[in-house]
Amino acid sequence: MLRELRQHPRQWDVTLAGKTGTEGAATVEAMMSLLWTGQTSRHGNLQTTREETPAEARMAVDLAVSLVRWFADGAVRRR
Structure with a gap:
């Protein structure tokens, strides 16, 4: 997952995306x-x-609980 986020940050939707739309993925x-x-x-x-x-x-x-919850709830998801 870490490699996927690093290599393709724009392929991920993060509910709290940030000003440019990619800060959320960078934070995750x-x-x-x-x-x-x-x-x-x-x-x-x-x-x-x-x-x-x-x-x-x-x-x-x-930290792990937050990450798992975000992925499970769809707050972080592949486009």
Whole structure:
């Protein structure tokens, strides 16, 4: 999903699109990227990861919940 948003941002409708119509997709992409790179221990990663703090874990969960809700509700959808 992250690659699709990066390569084709104009192919996505975001309910809160922003002034030019692409800020919404850029924000969703940035949120997904932060979750992907910031939470190193996701999905039982086979590579060694560092200990994450409870605050990092809470933020990652909140970020993931927002993203999943937006996609599930159709607030972020492919055109």
